[in-house]
Amino acid sequence: xxxxxxxxxxxxxxxxxxxxxxxxxxxxxxxxxxxxxVTAGLGxxxxxxxxxxxxxxxxxxxGVVLVLDTRSAKLANLAVDPGSGGxxxxxxxxxxxxxxxxxxxxxxxxxxxxxxxxxxxxxxxxLGWVETGRDGxxxxxxxxx
Numbered sequence: 001x002x003x004x005x006x007x008x009x010x011x012x013x014x015x016x017x018x019x020x021x022x023x024x025x026x027x028x029x030x031x032x033x034x035x036x037x038v039t040a041g042l043g044x045x046x047x048x049x050x051x052x053x054x055x056x057x058x059x060x061x062x063g064v065v066l067v068l069d070t071r072s073a074k075l076a077n078l079a080v081d082p083g084s085g086g087x088x089x090x091x092x093x094x095x096x097x098x099x100x101x102x103x104x105x106x107x108x109x110x111x112x113x114x115x116x117x118x119x120x121x122x123x124x125x126x127l128g129w130v131e132t133g134r135d136g137x138x139x140x141x142x143x144x145x
Contacts, residue, residue, distance in 0.1 A: 002056040002057030002058065003056075003057070004054050004055070004056055004061070004062075004087065004088070004089055004092060005054070005055045005056075005057070006052050006053075006054055006092055006093060006096045007052060007053060007055060008050075008051070008052055008053075009046045009051040009052060009053045009063060010046065011043060011046060011047065013046060013051075013053050013060055013063075014043040014046055016053075016059060016060035017046075017051075017053060017060055017063045017079075020060055020061065020062060020063060020079050020080070020081045021063070021077070021079040023081050023082055023083075024079035024080055024081060024082060025079070026082075045065060049065060049066070049067055049076075050065070050066040050067075050068065050097075050100060051063060051064070051065050051066075052064050052066075052093060052096050052097070054080070054084075054089045054092065054093055056084065061080065061081045061083075061084040061089060062078075062079060062080035062081060062084065062089040062090065062093055063077070063078075063079055063093070064077065064078045064079075064093040064094065064096065064097050065077040065078075066097045066100055066101065068100075068101065068104055068106070072106070072108075072110060073101035073104070073106040073108070073109045073110065074109070074110045074111060074112075075094070075097050075109055075110070075111040076111075078090060078093055078094065080093070090123065091127065094127060097109065098143070098145055101145060102145045106145060107144065107145055108142050108143065108144055108145060109142065109143045109145055110132075110140065110141070110142045111124070111129070111140070111141050111142075112138050112139065112140050112141075113138075113139050113141065114137055114138070114139065115134065115136075115137045115138070115139050116137065121139060121141070124141055124143075125141075127143070128143050128144075129141040129142065129143045130142055130143070
């Protein structure tokens, strides 16, 4: 297997990232009522927000979106192609986002996930994230950097 490279996403990555996100959420889409379309406007997101892609030498196999403002840092989306799971791609993408948030002076990183995605919540918890609240189907988590 090729080594994974984490790099800033470019405009040409919008369609490959859209496909990765679609495949990553395919197995749980039917139980994710109330979840917004995370691929909407992906081209603009890449242009104006911090997005990284994980590439295995041939293709994009994962991606992550970081939204920053003066007060907060938010991991807005993380997706890894299921066919590339178990290779540490999610961890590498999160490490990249954590480093970027820290480098920009943030002490914490926040995210929101879906209540029906218990496996995802457990993944984040193993990486040091703590649940900070629930609102309907939304589960808020934070990590001290």
